[in-house]
Amino acid sequence: MVQKRKRPPVPRIDAPVPPKRRGRPRAYEPGVALGKALDLFRKDGFAATSLDDLSAATGMNRPSLYGAFGDKRELFIKSYRRYRDDARVAMGDIFRNELPIRKRLERIYAVALDIYLSGESGPRGCFTVMTAASEAVHDPDIRAMVLEGFAELDRAFAACFRRAQEKGELPASADPTLLAQLASATIHTIAIRARAQVPRKELETIVNGAIEVMVGAAK
Amino acid sequence: MVQKRKRPPVPRIDAPVPPKRRGRPRAYEPGVALGKALDLFRKDGFAATSLDDLSAATGMNRPSLYGAFGDKRELFIKSYRRYRDDARVAMGDIFRNELPIRKRLERIYAVALDIYLSGESGPRGCFTVMTAASEAVHDPDIRAMVLEGFAELDRAFAACFRRAQEKGELPASADPTLLAQLASATIHTIAIRARAQVPRKELETIVNGAIEVMVGAAK
DNA sequence: GGAATTCTTTGCGAAATGGTACAAAAAAGG
C-alpha cells in the first residue's frame, strides 16, 4: 500500500473546476446554449421558433436539447428565467443605489432601452411583455411568471419612490404606488414601441416626458 | 317585343340587396367570416393559428378562404384592418365628444377595457399591441400598420388634451403631446396586463391613478 | 482491459402545416 487513493479535490465553493463527471463529456456549455435559445425566443417568439432553429443556434442536436432542457415548453420557461435573472442583475444596482430619484429613473430607462433595442436582426423588446402578449394567456405557469415579473417591477419602482419621498425629494402628498404604476406603464410602452422599431430618439422623448411628470411636476 | 328586358334594379347606395352575381352563390358572409378569423388571431396570434383552425371557425374550407382573402398573411392583415375599423367606431364618438376631459378619459378607458377583456377563452388584449410584439418586427407592411395605429392613438389623445386646454380645463403650462404619450402608455400597460389576466379591478385602479396624474394633479 | 455511465449522432415516424389541382355543384345567360 503505497498511498491512500487520492482524495477528490476539496470542492471550493466557487470552483469552476469540472467536477469529473462520469460519462462522455458534454459538447456544449449549458449556459451559453441557454443564452442562444433565449436570443431566438426573443427574436421570433415561442410558436415561430422551431426545434430545428434552436438546434442550429445552440449547436446541440435535438436529443441533446431534449436531454438537457426538456421539451420546447420547458426550454422556453428556462430561457425566460434566464432573461429575468439577467435583467435583475442589470437593474439591481441601479434600483438599490442611493442616487437622486431623477438620476435613478434616467439610468433605469437607459438600461431598459439598451435591453429592448439590442438584437442583430431588429430590436427584441421586453421578453416579459412579449410573453404576456402570447403564451401567458393559455399557460398558467408561464402566466404566473409573467405576473411575478410585472409585480417585481412595480415593487422596485415603488420602493424607489418611497425612498425618494423619505429623502424629501417628493412631496408627502405623492403616492409611491401610483407613481410606480406610471413608471411601469412607461416601461411597457417603450418596450412595445421598440418592438415596432420606433427609433431610440423618440423613445427617449417619451421617457423624459414621463420622468418630468413623475418627479418634476410633483416637486 | 313585349317589354324591354327588365332593367337591373337601380342600385340604392345602401342597398343590402344581392346584386345577382353570376355563378354559384357564396355559402358564407365575408363580413362575419372575417370577424371569426379576427377572433382566432386575437386569441392565439398569427403563428399559432393554423389554416385548419381558421377554416373550422369561419365554416369555409381552405380553398374558399384562399379565394376570398388570399393567403394566411393577407387574411391576417385584413383581420387587423377590421379590428382597427371596429376600434375606431367604438372610440370615435368619445374622442369627438365635448365632455369634460376627465369624463372623456374615463369613458375611453372603460371602452378600452371592454375590448381588451372580452373573449370567451381568456382576455384578448389589444390586437395592435399583440401584433407589435410579434409580427411587426419582421414584416414591414404589418409594422407600418401598427405604427400608424400607435400614432393615431397618440394624435387622438393629444387632440383631447389640446381641446381641454383651450377650454381652460388644463393649465397653459400643460403639454398636450406629453400627456397624450402618458395616456397611450396607460392604454398599453392595461392591454398587456389584461392579456396576463390581471383582474379588471386592478386595471381600473391603474387607470384612475393615471387620470389623476394627467388631469388632477396638473389642475 | 472491461464494465458502467453519459452524451452524441443518425434516422425514423406520425402528425400537422400551408397551399393547390380538379371535379362537382349551383347559379345566371341565352
Place this chain on the structure above:
DNA sequence: CCTTTTTTGTACCATTTCGCAAAGAATTCC
C-alpha cells in the same frame, strides 16, 4: 337544355414539426 361563370368539396402534395428510439462514441470506475 346547354353554356358560362363562380364557388364548393375532396383529395392531395411537399415541407415542416416535435419527439423519440437505437446505436455509436467518449469518458470514469474497477
